[in-house]
Amino acid sequence: MTADRVQPSPAPGARGRRPPPRLSALLTVTPPIRLAIARYAVPPGEPDRDACARCGSTFGLDRPWPALGPAARCLGCRARVGAPPGTVELAVLAALAVLAAVGGSPAERSALVWWLSLAVPLVFVDVAVHRLPDRLTWAAAAGVHALLAMAALTSAGPGPWLRAAAAGAGLGLCFAATTLLLGRRGFGLGDAKLALSAGALLGWYGWPVLVLGLLLTFALSALTSVALLLARRVRWSSHLPFGPFLVLGTVAALLLTR
Known part of the structure; x- marks a missing residue:
């Protein structure tokens, strides 16, 4: 006869612990925010931006434009567009921490x-x-x-x-x-x-x-x-x-x- 395997008990406090937010969820939240920054970061009186100023590549949530990602570079001309790389992602992580703390x-x-x-x-x-x-x-x-x-x-x-x-x-x-x-x-x-x-x-x-x-x-x-x-x-x-x-x-x- 073989002995039944005993399942290890969870560590103390592990049941109530929530998993950290996944990177995929973070990348889902940040593109609309990056889009808003790239679109509205224009001097007063100028029309909202909807394309790369150098090569004219258009962008939007329905198009995989790199300015919506952490690299913030245009796919056509490799120009920097929108917020600096990684900054929006750090800001979103800080916002999530605030939300968890305030309740x-x-x-x-x-x-x-x-x-x-x-x-x-x-x-x-x-x-x-x-x-x-x-x-x-x-x-x-x-x-x-x-x-x-x-x-x-x-x-x-x-x-x-x-x-x-x-x-x-x-x-x-x-x-x-x-x-x-x-x-x-x-x-x-x-x-x-x-x-x-x-x-x-x-x-x-x-x-x-x-x-x-x-x-x-x-x-x-x-x-x-x-x-x-x-x-x-x-x-x-x-x-x-x-x-x-x-x-x-x-x-x-x-x-x-x-």
Whole structure:
């Protein structure tokens, strides 16, 4: 008679451990983000880009154009197109880590997923050309408010959503007012439109979270400006893009308070 084989018991804690995201899943998420960056990273007033500027090779999600991949090179002329190689993939991994750390109800997580998926290309575009495209900022605001409304209907109640709506609208109006009063020395209208979604996301979790997010945003902006001035990379009259600091401040506040 042969002895029955005994199956080894799983290691302690192995049952509840989730496998890390696969590389194939990451490569599925990043092409639409790279497409948005390549398309909208053009100076204000110019039409959206839909082809390689050097050889004219068109791109889109229905075409295997290399700018949608990590190498970010045109297949025809090997020119660099869109975001630098590997940077979008690192940003998406960071966004996934933020999503795992913040948690929340399914609707709350959906709102954060929607916002992060649009915040990543907005950061790259703003750094590249100092522009926050309306198609991305308005989509971020509409999606966040709608998904938070769903969270209010399913579990949280109307209070958090009303606070989020007031926070987003108030922050957006304050940013827009600086543009009207101070011109180029104030925030841009793109920053005001991005504030509609960032403010709502922070306001959903409470007024202290909104205040913390704003403090972190302005602190990061000030520290970066001072560092660049000391390194003589910018002048006092230079205008730094504010969108990346608003995104980073929002993410930092959510991580510190959840």
